[in-house]
Amino acid sequence: MLDPRVFQRIKKNPAAIASALILLLIVLACVAGPFFLPASLGEPGPSQYAPPSRDHPFGTDLNGRDVLYRLLTGGRISLLVGLCGALVSLCIGTTWGLVAGYVGGRTDALLMRLVDILYSVPRLIFILIAINAFNAGLQEWASAEGWAWLAQTSRIAILIVTLGFIEWLTMARIVRGQVLSLKERQFITAARALGQSHINILLRHLLPNLAGTILVYLTLAIPAVIIDESFLSFLGLGIQAPQASWGSLLADGAGAINPVRSFWWLLVFPATAMALTLLALNFLGDALRDAFDTRS
C-alpha cells in the first residue's frame, strides 16, 4: 500500500511540487485548450509564416495554421500515446515480473533470459519495421469491418501497442527483483499457510506491495514513450500529416530554420513545450523514487 509518509516527503521537495504543477498545467492546456479556441485555427489560413502576434501568440506555419493550436492538439496525441503506451508496458512488465519472480526456478530463468535477449536487440529498429508492416494491414482490416475511427487512428493505435511492447523490459526486471524479496516475507508464508490460492496471493498480497515501484516506473515510462513516439514522428515515421504530434512539429520547426531566414517560432515553442513536459516528468519520477526509497 502507498505509505502516507511518501506524500510528506514529496511535499518537502520543491522541485517535485513545481514539476507536478507544470505537468498539470500542460495537461489541462492540451486537453481543454482546443475547446476554447476556434477550430479554424488548425485549418490552412491566409497568413503564412506570421511571427508571434496578438492574433497568433505563437505565430503561424507554412500553411498559415496557428502554431499554438497545433501545439495543443499535437500535445494531446503525444501525451495520449505516452500515457497509453506506458500503461501497456506496465501491464506486460508487471505480469511478466510477477510470474517470473513468484514461480521461480526454470520458468524464471526462461522468462528472464528472454528479457536479456530482447535487451540486446536494437529495439527501435523493430518498431520501425513493425509499424510499416502492420499499419497497412490494420487499416485494411478496420475499413473492411467498417470501423472508420480505427482506420483514421490506426497509426496511433499501432504506436501505442508497439511502444508499449518495447518499453516493458525494465519494468519486468524491477518487479521480479521486488517479488523475489517479498515472497520470502512472513505475510506471504502466512497467506500460503492459510491455504490461499496462488492467484489470490499474487493479486491481493504481492501486487499492493508493488504499488510504489509501479507508480515510480510509470512516471519514468511515460517520458520514455513520449520520446520514442516523437523520435518516430520526427523522422516522419510516426504520426502522419495533417495530424501532428510534438515530434512532427519539431521536425517542421527544424526544417524551418536556415541561414537565409529562420522562422524560429516554429522550433522554439514546440521544443519548449516538450522539454518542459519531459523535464517535469523526469524530475517527478526522480523525486518519487527518492521518496519511496526508505533506506536513504
Place this chain on the structure above:
Amino acid sequence: MVAQLIKRLASLLVVLFCVVSLTFLLIRISPGGPFDGERKIPAAIEKQLLQKYKLDGSLWQQYTGYLGDLIQGDLRLSTKYRNRSVNEILAQTLPVTLTLGAVAFTLATFFGIWLGTVAAMHRQTWQDYGAMFLALAAISLPSYITGPLLILLFALTLGWLPAGGWGGVSHLVLPAVVLAAPAAAVIARLMRGSMVETLQQDFVRTARAKGLSESAVVYRHALRIAILPVVSYLGPLAAHLLTGSIIVETVFHIPGAGGFFVHSILNRDGFLLGGMVIVYCVMLVVFNLGVDLAYGLLDRRIKSHA
C-alpha cells in the same frame, strides 16, 4: 578466458540469426514490394527484377538463399540504390558514423567522469545540486530538441559554427556535443553515486591519513575503484553512440549510415536494412564483450565468468 570468448561468440551468432531472420521475414511479409513506385511496373519486368535480386521463389527459398549469401559475407545488392551493393554503401557511410560516435564517446566519458567526481567531492553543496540538475536535464531532453536549438543559437544567430554538413573539425563540434550530452549525464550520475560510496571506504581514510592532498586521494586512489560501474556502462554506450546517431545525422545533414537506415525501411530495401541490422548487433555484442574483459583487468578481484 578462451572458453568465455567462445561462449560469447556463440551467443552472438544466435542473436544475429534471430535478428536477421526476424528482419527479413517482417520486411518480406509486410505489404508492398521493393519495386513498388508511382508507376506500376509491367509484370515481365518485375519478374526479371525479382529474379535479379533473388527475390523469386517461395519465402522459404528466399530466406535460405539469403542466409547462404550472408555466410559467404555477401550482403547482396540494395534494391533501391540500384547496382550498389550493401557492402559498398556500408563501406562509404560507416566511417563517418563511427568518427562522430568515437568523438562523442570520448567527450561523454571524459566530461561525465569529471562532472560526477566533482559532484561527489562537493556533496550537498551548490556544485553537487547544479551538476545533478544539469545531468537530469540532459538525460530528459532528446537530441531532436537540443540539436535544432543549438543550431539556431550557435550556427544561425551567432554564426560561430557551421549548421550542418561534413568536412572539417568545426563540423564535428555541435553534433558530437548533442550526441554526447545524455551519455555524459548518465555517466555523471553513475560516477557520483559510486564515488560517494568509495570515499567512505577504509583505504580512502588511510590515504587521507598519510597526508595526501584531496585531489590525489580522489583522482589517484578512489577513482580507480569508483570507475567500475561506469566501465560496465561504457559497452552498451559505445554501441549506442557509434550506431545510434540516426537523429543527429538527420538534424545536422551528416552523410552517415543513419539516413540510409531510415530510408531502407521506408523503401522496403530489405537487404540494406539487413546489413545495417547485422552491423548494429555485432557492435553491441562486441562492445559488451570488450567491457567485460576490461572489467577483469581493472579489478583483479573480479573473476570473469560468463
